[in-house]
Amino acid sequence: xxxxxxxxxxxxxxxxxxxxxxxxxxxxxxxxxxxxxxxxxxxxxxxxxxxxxxxxxxxxxxxxxxxxxxxxxxxxxxxxxxxxxxxxxxxxxxxxxxxxxxxxxxxxxxxxxxxxxxxxxxxxxxxxxxxxxxxxxxxxxxxxxxxxxxxxxxxxxxxxxxxxxxxxxxxxxxxxxxxxxxxxxxxxxxxxxxxxxxxxxxxxxxxxxxxxxxxxxxxxxxxxxxxxxxxxxxxxxxxxxxxxxxxxxxxxxxxxxxxxxxxxxxxxxxxxxxxxxxxxxxxxxxxxxxxxxxxxxxxxxxxxxxxxxxxxxxxxxxxxxxxxxxxxxxxxxxxxxxxxxxxxxxxxxxxxxxxxxxxxxxxxxxxxxxxxxxxxxxxx
Ligand SMILES: Cc1ncc(COP(=O)(O)O)c(C=O)c1O
Numbered sequence: 001x002x003x004x005x006x007x008x009x010x011x012x013x014x015x016x017x018x019x020x021x022x023x024x025x026x027x028x029x030x031x032x033x034x035x036x037x038x039x040x041x042x043x044x045x046x047x048x049x050x051x052x053x054x055x056x057x058x059x060x061x062x063x064x065x066x067x068x069x070x071x072x073x074x075x076x077x078x079x080x081x082x083x084x085x086x087x088x089x090x091x092x093x094x095x096x097x098x099x100x101x102x103x104x105x106x107x108x109x110x111x112x113x114x115x116x117x118x119x120x121x122x123x124x125x126x127x128x129x130x131x132x133x134x135x136x137x138x139x140x141x142x143x144x145x146x147x148x149x150x151x152x153x154x155x156x157x158x159x160x161x162x163x164x165x166x167x168x169x170x171x172x173x174x175x176x177x178x179x180x181x182x183x184x185x186x187x188x189x190x191x192x193x194x195x196x197x198x199x200x201x202x203x204x205x206x207x208x209x210x211x212x213x214x215x216x217x218x219x220x221x222x223x224x225x226x227x228x229x230x231x232x233x234x235x236x237x238x239x240x241x242x243x244x245x246x247x248x249x250x251x252x253x254x255x256x257x258x259x260x261x262x263x264x265x266x267x268x269x270x271x272x273x274x275x276x277x278x279x280x281x282x283x284x285x286x287x288x289x290x291x292x293x294x295x296x297x298x299x300x301x302x303x304x305x306x307x308x309x310x311x312x313x314x315x316x317x318x319x320x321x322x323x324x325x326x327x328x329x330x331x332x333x334x335x336x337x338x339x340x341x342x343x344x345x346x347x348x349x350x351x352x353x354x355x356x357x358x359x360x361x362x363x364x365x366x367x368x369x370x371x372x373x374x375x376x377x378x379x380x
Pocket of ligand 1: 189
């Protein structure tokens with residue numbers, strides 16, 4: 001495979017998602033032989049594949065420490081927070097968070113922006129009192145609700161939000177401040193997409209499979225003062241943050257390859273001008289796509305202005321007569337597929353269409369989709 005790997009398909013999948021060609025290239029190289037340094041083809045490797053080295057070996061220690069360092073220096077996670085690479089996806093965090101951060105007698109507070117927050121809420125309810133302090137359910141999760149007044153969650157163990165809802169295509173314009181109540185954020189689908197006020201976040205988590213690499217690694221960052229908090233009730237050792245923080249990310253065998261690819265992704269992000277550089281490109285891509293949808297008389301974006309995601313753009317063919325919508329959506333998807341535009345089917349809970357345009361998704365692919373939408377409308 002060459003560095004100029006030709007891309008025949010524009011992959012709009014919501015995750016696992018497209019990665020940059022340079023990252024595929026370097027990951028493939030590491031499967032043959034791991035190199036610890038930069039991109040120099042002359043640089044000697046370690047004589048072994050990333051897939052065969054021990055997670056307790058010095059080369060892997062360099063990988064995990066390097067990945068941690070890049071989370072701080074490239075993403076901007078402050079040194080007050082411990083970075084961990086865990087397993088079990090964001091879904092395991094839905095359970096680990098209430099297990100570890102609940103105080104006896106104090107409810108956990110959640111803002112419900114649909115689907116993923118709803119699942120996080122359900123897990124918390126299994127473990128103790130849980131309050132939904134704001135929700136956009138009544139409008140079909142088409143927006144981020146207003147931040148509730150501080151009194152609504154003042155006595156809570158923590159307040160949980162989902163920074164970007166992958167399914168409904170809504171995103172908080174910025175991370176809100178929750179005062180003295182620890183803010184917990186599911187950043188799975190917009191981590192690294194823009195500069196983020198990490199100092200407002202007590203615990204953040206993200207499955208890697210959108211902006212950070214392959215599935216099977218979950219980035220968790222937790223304020224160090226919260227790690228040692230004794231959980232309420234019995235929490236198995238493996239499910240405690242303190243266990244994973246002791247010898248960071250190496251309590252048991254981690255996803256060694258996944259952590260390497262996450263490191264390569266952060267290296268790549270640094271080369272794109274970091275979160276500020278990529279944010280400008282993400283904004284341009286989103287503006288082009290929302291612009292085309294807003295101009296269209298056929299397409300109706302799901303998210304309201306002010307809540308629109310930079311990463312996941314969801315829309316329906318709501319401009320068509322209702323009886324024709326389903327068939328038209330099917331035709332859109334079939335023709336898009338034939339034109340090399342893949343992964344545009346909306347999530348089954350919303351229907352319609354969705355384009356995920358994560359950090360690694362090229363602007364040229366957005367241009368192709370915009371042209372396709374205009375052409376489809378002309379023919380419909
Ligand atoms: C915002 C958000 N949270 C949580 C999840 C669940 O992640 P995982 O499959 O890693 O458990 C997803 C998956 O797409 C997501 O988009």
